[in-house]
Amino acid sequence: MEQVLATRSVSITELKRSPSAVLEQAGAEPVAVLNHNRPAAYLLSPEVYQSMLHRLNADLRTAIQEGIDSGPAIAAADVFAELNTRYAEPKRPAAKTNKRVA
Structure with a gap:
């Protein structure tokens, strides 16, 4: 429950x-x-809802500022390139076909 x-x-x-x-x-x-x-x-109540939104926005701003203060950011393109290098599936060789010429 x-x-x-x-x-x-x-x-x-x-x-x-x-x-x-x-x-x-x-x-x-x-x-x-x-x-x-x-x-x-x-x-x-509208007051409780508004208070929750203010709190969430304040927490979000704090998290963003902490991220900024933690050092230089890494470009998304660099992150994705690194992920592709590490985790990309190996390329498979093309399948051979056994076509007979008549």
């Missing part, structure tokens, strides 16, 4: 029946929407 990552959960049926009530009861807390007792989606 998948882990439910919210303190409150509702069924899809309950959400369909009374979406406003579910949102009102949730407040600022995330709500897991369950389908056959498995998480199908999560409802988040």
Whole structure:
């Protein structure tokens, strides 16, 4: 069974029946929407969603800056050329055909 990552959960049926009530009861807390007792989606308040996006963007900027600070980059073409050299399949000789001339 998948882990439910919210303190409150509702069924899809309950959400369909009374979406406003579910949102009102949730407040600022995330709500897991369950389908056959498995998480199908999560409802988040606009504030929580915006906060998550800001955090993800900040983490992404930090990771990019750390990559830049770690030293010179390698061109993608050089990386792919090296991978092709190391892992390319050997070329197979052309198959011989036994054609008879009449």
